[in-house]
Amino acid sequence: MTRRGSHFAVCLALMFLGAAPARAQDVKPYDERLMRLSEILGAVHYLRELCGNSDGQLWRERMRDIMEGEGSSALRRAKLTRSFNTGYRSYSRTYQTCTPSAQTAIDRFLAEGTQLADALVKSVP
Numbered sequence: 001m002t003r004r005g006s007h008f009a010v011c012l013a014l015m016f017l018g019a020a021p022a023r024a025q026d027v028k029p030y031d032e033r034l035m036r037l038s039e040i041l042g043a044v045h046y047l048r049e050l051c052g053n054s055d056g057q058l059w060r061e062r063m064r065d066i067m068e069g070e071g072s073s074a075l076r077r078a079k080l081t082r083s084f085n086t087g088y089r090s091y092s093r094t095y096q097t098c099t100p101s102a103q104t105a106i107d108r109f110l111a112e113g114t115q116l117a118d119a120l121v122k123s124v125p
Contacts, residue, residue, distance in 0.1 A: 026076050030123045033116050034070060035083040038063060040113045042087030047106045051098035060084075 028034070045059035063084045071077035095102045 026073050028070075030120055031079075033120055033123070034066070035079065037113060037116045037120065038066060038080050038083035039087035040109045040116070041066075042084035042089075043091045044087075044106060044109050044113065045084075046088045046091045047095065047098075047102050047109070050095060051102055051106065 041059050041063045045055075045063075048055050048059065063080070067077055067080055071080055091102075091105070095105075
């Protein structure tokens with residue numbers, strides 16, 4: 001799948017998740033996948049910026065979309081934020097310059113993020 005295709009799939013999933021009705025319950029059956037997607041968004045935000053891609057704040061904005069759709073409580077928003085920041089910080093400690101390994105990590109994260117987004121779209125009622 002191309003990067004553009006991956007980006008499109010993630011955006012579709014985020015739009016779908018944002019449309020899901022807020023629930024009083026803080027634990028959802030898809031939380032593990034959602035937290036992993038949040039972590040991936042943080043890592044991709046850091047790595048693509050490091051490697052000179054012109055995404056700007058795109059990945060942070062996608063995280064904000066998730067927060068608006070899924071952050072139904074302060075605790076839930078904190079968990080989502082922590083996951084995003086974990087991804088960002090982990091890779092900022094590992095990579096200070098763009099390397100072939102960083103590019104490979106980006107590609108893998110985009111592929112995994114697309115798979116997670118597809119699974120989330122299918123699991124959210």
